[in-house]
Amino acid sequence: MKKVKVAFFDFSCCEGCQLQVANIGDLLLDILEKIELVEFREVMSERGGDYDVAVVEGSITTEHDVKRIKGIREKAKVLIAYGSCACTGGVNGMKNNFDLEDVKKYVYRDKSDWFNTVPTMAVDQVVKVDYYVNGCPVYPPEFVRVLKCALRGMPYKVPDYAVCVECKFNENECMYDKGVTCLGPITRAGCNSWCTNNGNICYGCRGMVSNPNKNGQKEVLKKYNIPLDWIVNKFNMYNKAKESQQV
Amino acid sequence: MDKYYRLNKPECREFIAGLASKYKVVAPVKKGEKNYVFSEISSPDEIASGYIPTIIPPKKYFFPKRETLIEYDIRAQRQKAVMEYEKLIIFGVRTCDLAGIQCLNMVFSERPRDVNYLIRKNKLIIIGMECWDYCDEHAICGLMDNHQPKGGYDLFFSDMGDFHLIHVNTLVGEEIINSVGVFSPADEKDLEKLEKFRERKRKAFKTSMGVSHQQLKDIFADAEDAKVWEDLGERCLSCGNCTTVCPTCYCFDVIDEINLDFKTGERFRIWDSCQNEDFAKVAGGESFREERKGRQMHRYMRKFKYPLKKYSRYFCTGCGRCSRACMADIRIKETIQEVIKEKGLSNEKAGIS
Incomplete structure (x- = not known):
């Protein structure tokens, strides 16, 4: 079987998700049996050439980004949005809370005229996305699963149930019982409740389930005496760019 | 005649060790502030005292949350059935959970039999533990008539104060008694004491629900149109906690996953839940239970109506886990009360039972 050419690209992000690939371990050797890496800034200096699969990390935040991602989409047979920034806009979406001119001035001071900026967008707000690997960072076993689907042309469905499902499977004590606000009940699973297994809360980095019970969630917050904007702020940390989904 | 042994409290540690x-x-150990889980122990000190039902019931040992069923090789057109099991002693199983295991036994014994479950079940040794009072306000084991031991164990411990009285129910149980020489045969007086304790227990487990065990099935017989489901549907977050922690929920999904060689792979099953968005979705994206109220109604009917026809018993054990785990405070006691209010408890109805 001919090796599939895969290229990794990054837009606005920390490149931490790409680093996760390097952390996969032994399985990485099996992956490299199947793919030919043609571009991957995080781990290699060669670049250029054709590719079949584009793995895109980062969100779209400038006009230049918009042009570049459209170019990548044209060349790639398959496009995988990789990590929260690419899938939901991620933490970069917080920019959308402010006036763009103010943001530019805050960052670039007197040189702010040199740069243009647009509201943060997830990749699928600009071009068609074939596969999603949610998470900040991505959960490596899920990435391997998605990659296998992509290489074989099979669909991958991101779970559409709450992180609570996996958290309960893992018999964690509920964060709400500990008096801590957690986004597990409205966030899509698929990470094996990675954060709560390790004593942290769910930050909603995987985006919201398709059909959240907004009123029900508000009642729950009331019960625990948690102001609504705490949850909204927490949720906006990763999901501001997809505002239409908001609580 | 039934065989009973006594085990003095100081020697109980020796027995566990x-x-x-x-x-x-495995036994209940404390997790966090107010939760317990069944977990492997190496010393008696790890076992929690005065534990309430664990987050997940012992069903996880009979029916693991993820279990490989088949390993396959596409190129060679070969598949191999996989059985994953190990010999395990489950210590400290309460009567509600014994009832839950009995329910699962019925389900997985139906034809076509679930070989994986049945083989694994035979490797598991169950040591039960009696409760003398409700563990908390959520338990309805009294109403569900699962507060008294009704078999389903190898050994059953009753705490009699300064000693444990142990009922031997199987040959495997007898072997365990014989292999750890700290037991002495119980005498008449011990059994009289047990009877006295059980008499007291009958009073402690009186229900204040205003409905009898028999009447429950009548009020749920035509409860499909009750308004309470709408209320539950508005509150439910579909987090699936209620079904994951239920000792008699056994729905699973079957998934094929190929290895990176794209030749070999495995088929596994993983717990699923009728509360999940995609559970009743079919090809084309149509869902047969799109609304939460329908999903909640289904969950209750699977406990209080449908299994009566099929298995002649309720599939609610009364453990109270669904109420404890619910994010939205959906309480089984309140739901039953609402159904009673709507459907009424007429004498006529009581007469049908």
């Missing part, structure tokens, strides 16, 4: 040196033993 002896068991743990010979077998893999």
